[in-house]
Every structure is written in C-alpha cells, then in structure tokens.
Amino acid sequence: MRIILPALTAGLILSLAACATTPAPGPVSVTRFVDPAVAARTVGETFFVESAPGSAMPPEQLSAYKAAVAAELTERGFVETSREGASMIAQVRAESTVAAPATRKRGPVSVGVGGSTGSYGSGVGLGLGINLGGGGSKETRGTELGVMLRDARTGATFWEGRAQFSVSVDSPLAISQANATAIADAMFREYPGNNGETTEVRASSQ
Template sequence: MKLPKLVLLSLGTIGLAGCATAPGPVEVTRFHDAAAIAQVGSGTIFIEAAPGEDASGLELAPYKSAVARELAALGYRETSREDAQHIAQVALDRYISREGNRRGPVSVGVGGSTGGYRSGVGMGIGINLGGGAKDLVDTELAVAIKDKASESNIWEGRAQFAVKENSELARADANAQTVASALFREFPGGNGETVEVWVQ
C-alpha cells in the first residue's frame, strides 16, 4: 500500500499566553479533483455543517467561522446557499485521550461524515475537561468543498491536532484558528499528500 508523502511545514507563531511548550503538529491530508481544480479558490461559497452535524450547535460555530476566514483569504466570497457556486461542508470531532488512547468525548453529540472522513461530537462551552497532565484534547476538522451544480466534491481536507487539555490551544476559538489555518495552508495542497504543520 502506497503511503502518502509526508511534508513538514511551519505554522506561524500564535500569540497566546499559557503555552509554555510548543504543542505538536497539525496533521493535514487533502484531496482534490484534478479536472475541477481550476474552480478551487475563487467564486462564491456557502459554509454549512456537514450532514449529521448539528447545524445550530455552539460547538461547531467557531470552526465554521475559522473556515470562513480562511476561505475569504483565499479569494472566496461568502454568500447565501441559493447564490453560491460552491458549498463548504464542515465536520468536527473532539474527544479526550490519554497517551494516544481514545478515552471519551469532550461533550455529548451526534456526528456524521463528509468526504470519507470521520466526524462526531463537538466541544461544549465552559465544560470542565478534567483529567491529569497527560490528558489531551484531540480535534479532527474535516471540510469538503462541493460544486453546487453537480454536487460533487472538488476538494476535501482533514486536519488532526492533539494538545494538552490545559493549553490555551485546547480552547475552542484558539483551537479552531489553529486547525483551520493548518488545513488551508498552501491551499489546495498536494493531492493525497499528508503534511505536518508545526505550531510554534
């Protein structure tokens, strides 16, 4: 089985207090339709929760906002679903793990999937994550950009990030900024390529 090429990138320093040591990298994997790649990065777009996600849930809101900022910086213009040429579907999975072993969700919720990536529960507001120093908050953010007319995916990306639960980067807003920035770095990225974007 051919493994995806691994590339190391650097994500600019995020000016947040409370990060005494640098966290690990954000692992990013992206796929795109070569025939439709010319459509990527321009035109109008509508951002929504992926099927199975709670469209009105507070846990997804900062991630949708972070994705919207990244897409705007790339040249997309956010508009209504009716007027959009493209649809961006956002899925989120947040859970607590210890030493790499999945232990349980950060909060209770129902998830779905998009672009073949797993998604599930989201992070609530003001939840006490608990646990000891070895507890990590794991985040998986998946985004699929679809051509509205054909309903086919033209780009898919997934970002995975683990950080200590007492880090500022475990908080929803900072976490969303970190994973979304990594996901869209050097957009659209290599097709089928996995990169590690280091957070400094």
C-alpha cells in the first residue's frame, strides 16, 4: 500500500496539472437563419462545396473547413457531387486568429438577420462579439465559420449558419482539422435549427 499510494498521488497531481494547463474548450456559439423553403430540400439531393466570395482564410487552410462542412451534409443524407450536377451550393468562409490574454475581447453576442451590416443571405456579419473558452494566462485560438446553402439554379440562400468558439492554443481542438470538425459539427447539430436563434453547443472532441 505504501508503494502504490505515492504512484496514485503523483498520477492525480499530473492529471490536475494537465487540466489547469489546458482549459477545456468553451461552448460553440451558433446562429442559424432558416428560410421556409428549407423544408423542400430532401435527403438524396446533391450539393457542391465552394469557398465563399471574400473568405479571408488562405485556400489551403479553408479546405479543412470545406471538408468538414461536406462531411456534415453527407451525414444528413445529402450527396456530394460536381458543381454542374449539384442542386444546392454550400459556400464556406472561415477566419482563425490567435490572441494573447491581454488582447482578448469580451462582449455580448450581437447578431441580427444577416448580421449587423447586411441582410439575410448576405454572408456578412461573422464575428459575433463573444469570447468563449480558454481562460487563465493562455493564448487562445478563436475561429469563426460561416456557411450559406444556396439553390444552385436560382442562387437564393435558404439556410445560413454562423459559429464561433475559442480554445487554448494547447488544446487538441486548436489543430486545423480537429478545429474544423468541431465547429462544423456544432453548426449542423440538430440541423436545420430555428430561424434567427443563437444557441451554445458543446464542442465535440471526436
């Protein structure tokens, strides 16, 4: 017993130290805008994922977020295909920044239909003005993801999602692929969601 106890104690201390060093990720703030026409989109419909005009993230980094969005749509029964054969287009934009503790901004969520400077389907208004997760003296990686689903024939937007969360730069979710998977999973959870509603979704580490 005298041999085992120190080992258990040391293990517990290391475990607690790890928790203190790398804070758990905060929830993902998700806002969705749903047009009634979304009800007409059926399982088996085809889609194509492309970069949204004006996306700030370099193409090689954005590809991880586009792939994550495609995976979420496929999981919901839609079929990825070429742009020419798609009945709907998913336009993806993302932004990721690293902030030092002293420069992190805190403020209330501020959203509106289509964002504070645009309108529904405009794709503007990312940056919900909320700081989640991280904490302590760690730098954090903040990610914003925006997705618009458009009818391929008319170009009309029938669904729009926006999501944001922050994690410690030491978190496994700070890695691009894991980061993209986590934020896309949160955005599309319980798809299509309620029009204009902002919710907080627990980030998945899977």
